[in-house]
Amino acid sequence: MDSILVTGNGPLDGQIPIAGAKNACLTLMPATLLSEEPLTLTNAPRLSDIKTMTALLQSLGAEVTTLQDGQVLAMSSHDLDSHVADYDIVRKMRASILVLGPMLARDGHAVVSLPGGCAIGARPVDLHLKALEAMGAELELKEGYVHAKAPGGLKGGVVEFPLVSVGATENALMAATLAKGTTVLKNAAREPEIVDLAQCLRKMGAQIEGEGTSEITIQGVDRLHGATHPVVTDRIELGTFMLAPAICGGEVECLGGRIDLVEAFCERLDAAGVSVEETEAGLKVARKNGRVRAVDVVTEPFPGFPTDLQAQMMALMCTAEGTSVLEEKIFENRFMHAPELMRMGAKIDVHGGTATVTGVERLKGAPVMATDLRASVSLILAGLAAEGETLVNRVYHLDRGYERVEEKLGNVGARIERVQGE
Ligand code: UD1
Numbered sequence: 001m002d003s004i005l006v007t008g009n010g011p012l013d014g015q016i017p018i019a020g021a022k023n024a025c026l027t028l029m030p031a032t033l034l035s036e037e038p039l040t041l042t043n044a045p046r047l048s049d050i051k052t053m054t055a056l057l058q059s060l061g062a063e064v065t066t067l068q069d070g071q072v073l074a075m076s077s078h079d080l081d082s083h084v085a086d087y088d089i090v091r092k093m094r095a096s097i098l099v100l101g102p103m104l105a106r107d108g109h110a111v112v113s114l115p116g117g118c119a120i121g122a123r124p125v126d127l128h129l130k131a132l133e134a135m136g137a138e139l140e141l142k143e144g145y146v147h148a149k150a151p152g153g154l155k156g157g158v159v160e161f162p163l164v165s166v167g168a169t170e171n172a173l174m175a176a177t178l179a180k181g182t183t184v185l186k187n188a189a190r191e192p193e194i195v196d197l198a199q200c201l202r203k204m205g206a207q208i209e210g211e212g213t214s215e216i217t218i219q220g221v222d223r224l225h226g227a228t229h230p231v232v233t234d235r236i237e238l239g240t241f242m243l244a245p246a247i248c249g250g251e252v253e254c255l256g257g258r259i260d261l262v263e264a265f266c267e268r269l270d271a272a273g274v275s276v277e278e279t280e281a282g283l284k285v286a287r288k289n290g291r292v293r294a295v296d297v298v299t300e301p302f303p304g305f306p307t308d309l310q311a312q313m314m315a316l317m318c319t320a321e322g323t324s325v326l327e328e329k330i331f332e333n334r335f336m337h338a339p340e341l342m343r344m345g346a347k348i349d350v351h352g353g354t355a356t357v358t359g360v361e362r363l364k365g366a367p368v369m370a371t372d373l374r375a376s377v378s379l380i381l382a383g384l385a386a387e388g389e390t391l392v393n394r395v396y397h398l399d400r401g402y403e404r405v406e407e408k409l410g411n412v413g414a415r416i417e418r419v420q421g422e
Pocket of ligand 1: 023024026094095123124125126127128129163164165166167168307308330331332
């Protein structure tokens with residue numbers, strides 16, 4: 001298994017191109033199952049999670065061709081020869097559940113394995129299932145699989161989510177495009193990835209209003225047609241790389257970055273004393289003098305501070321002046337990076353969903369273990385701010401969500417290299 005070796009750094013300088021969003025791409029890809037005509041995605045990120053979704057779609061009979069070095073995904077679901085999403089693929093990636101709504105909406109039946117446990121809490125899929133039931137789906141759970149049927153097709157209905165779920169909103173939105181009549185999704189997620197999905201579905205002929213607000217209304221249509229759609233910028237990759245100059249000092253321009261994707265995050269950076277400036281090509285981040293100030297963070301659904309940037313923000317707070325309180329409100333058990341950061345000399349106290357971080361002047365390099373995707377990159381950021389060498393082990397998590405991280409950081413002056421595993 002590969003590792004990443006990071007050596008503590010001075011200031012960074014240069015530009016980092018930001019890729020298309022993993023989480024948007026993982027919901028746009030299953031949208032191909034809604035139509036018999038081709039769907040082409042441009043600006044796709046080159047990540048192992050995208051390969052997993054490709055394998056899942058292919059296992060259902062969809063054609064997926066990668067062009068331009070993986071940045072274009074040409075998909076066609078003319079004939080589906082299977083409606084079974086197998087455990088062997090689904091267990092690798094929770095987002096696999098997103099094939100359920102589209103298959104059911106198009107052909108009236110689907111069998112999808114339950115995703116199973118996950119390192120960051122229980123993460124059930126009950127909200128996905130309840131939303132589809134509200135549209136007339138008949139569901140049965142048997143031997144770890146959801147068996148779904150909608151013999152006369154799905155019917156529009158009112159779906160009121162008891163809590164905001166990105167994935168459940170996506171599944172319901174896709175299913176509703178082909179349901180008979182009108183569907184209203186209340187307390188819907190407002191994430192940019194939902195807006196991107198709605199825009200793509202509209203290009204395919206769907207009738208949708210209200211995406212980006214908490215109430216989305218969908219008027220079902222008989223069929224969807226083909227389309228070409230560029231994947232929105234990855235706001236989590238953007239936020240992660242914006243933290244690199246915040247931690248090391250210097251100035252980095254993140255190409256393709258947009259403030260509206262990361263507003264709550266930028267507000268916290270500003271409070272910490274890190275400057276963010278909009279440029280023609282993206283966002284320029286600079287920290288010129290002294291340590292950053294400690295700031296408190298509460299994770300919330302969009303437009304709040306994203307849970308997917310909590311671990312990386314904690315890495316910054318480890319060397320801030322003062323004490324910060326980070327409250328994780330989306331997922332239980334999402335502080336597994338804390339003990340690893342403590343191996344590097346960080347002072348962190350975790351109590352339930354709250355972590356109190358007292359900044360130290362300098363972290364010290366150490367061998368550490370990546371426990372999940374965002375945790376692994378937080379350890380890389382911490383390594384850049386540490387004295388000496390940090391070896392981040394088990395980086396396969398990292399490859400699920402970050403494209404060529406060592407190259408992108410290396411190009412702005414970071415001392416980082418991949419150590420090939422056996
Ligand atoms: C998506 C993102 C993930 C991000 C998360 C929150 C993808 C592929 N992943 O995950 O990176 O961290 O949004 O921004 O887009 N819940 C239930 N029942 C359900 C579904 C969710 O109780 O059926 C709970 C979850 O356990 C969690 C909360 O709802 O506590 C929010 O989860 P959700 O928004 O659904 O996250 P994902 O869509 O899985």
